[in-house]
Amino acid sequence: MAGEKHAPVTVVGLGAMGAALAEAFIRAGHPTTVWNRSPAKAARLVEKGAAHEAAVEAAVRASPLIVTCLTTYDVTRRCLGPAVEALAGRTLVTLNSGTPQGAREMAGWTAEHGAGFLDGAVMSVPEAVGAPDTLLLYGGDDATFGDHAAALRALGGDTVHLGAEPDSAALYDSALGGILLPTLLGFLQGVALVTARGRPASSLAPYAAAWLEKIGAILPALAEEVDTGEYGDPASSVGIFHDGIESLVRDSASEEGASIDVAWLAPVQDLLRRAIADGHRDQSISVLVELLRRPGRTA
Secondary structure, eight states: OOOGGGOOEEEEOOSHHHHHHHHHHHHTTOOEEEEOSSGGGGHHHHHTTOEEOSSHHHHHHTOSEEEEOOSOHHHHHHHHGGGHHHHTTSEEEEOSOOOHHHHHHHHHHHHHTTOEEEEEEEOSOGGGTTOTTOEEEEEEOHHHHHHHHHHHGGGOSEEEEOOSOTTHHHHHHHHHHHHHHHHHHHHHHHHHHHHHTTOOGGGTHHHHHHHHHHHHHHHHHHHHHHHHTOOSSOSSBHHHHHHHHHHHHHHHHHSTTTOOOOGGGHHHHHHHHHHHHTTOTTSBGGGHHHHHTSTTOOO
C-alpha cells in the first residue's frame, strides 16, 4: 500500500512538459496514471511504469491528485468535461499558461464540481523537472497544498506555496514572464553588434552572463525602494539611463558595418523621456514603476 509520500497521481496532458511531470512522479515512486487526447503519447510512459487510461474519467478516478498540463484553462475544462463527476473529493492542480483571472475562474469551476484546487507554474524547461533546484510556484488553499506538498515536490525541489489566493502562481508567472523577452532581446542586440564586427556570439555570452548576475544582485535594493516609495538616493538615476540609451541607439545605428535595428527600444526611450519630463531625472531608476502603474500618460 502506497504511503503518503508515494500517493497515486494522475497526469492529464502529455506534451513535452506533461510527459516530464509524469516521468518525475514515476521516478519518485508514485503510482502514476496518464491520459492524453492522442493516446500514442502515453506509450513511452507506460514502458517506464505508468498506467494508461483511454478515458479521461477513468484516469481521474484512478488518483486523489490530478495534475493537468494542457495549453490553457479553457482546454483543461474541455478535456475534463467528461470527468466532472469524478472530480468530487479529489484535488486538481493546473500547470498551464494563463492569466490570474483565468486561474480564478478555474478555481471557481473546480469548486463547483466539489474538488480542491491548486494552480501552479513550472519556472523551467521540461528537462529540469524533478531536479533539486527546479522552481515551481503554487497558489491555493493552505491545507490543500499541505496535503499534497510531498507529492508535488517530486516535480522540483524548490517548491513554493505563495498563499491561499488561487491566482498567486499565475500572477508571479506573468510578472516573471515579462522579464524574459526584453532580457533576451537585449542580449541578442548585443550579439548583433558583436557579430557584425566578425566576432562570434559565443565571445559575448560569458560576459553577458556575468553582467546579468550583477544586475540580479541589485534587484532586492530596487524592490526595497519601490516598497518604501523612497527614490531619492539613487545608485543609478533615471538620467543616467536616459543618456545611456540615447547614446546606445545613436551609436548602434551608426556603427560602421553594423546597421543594428534598435527600433524595439523606442518605447523604452519614450518611458525614460516621460520620467524626465515629470521631474524624475535625479531619482532612482526604480521610480519608473510609478509610470508603469499609470500607462497611457504622455509627457
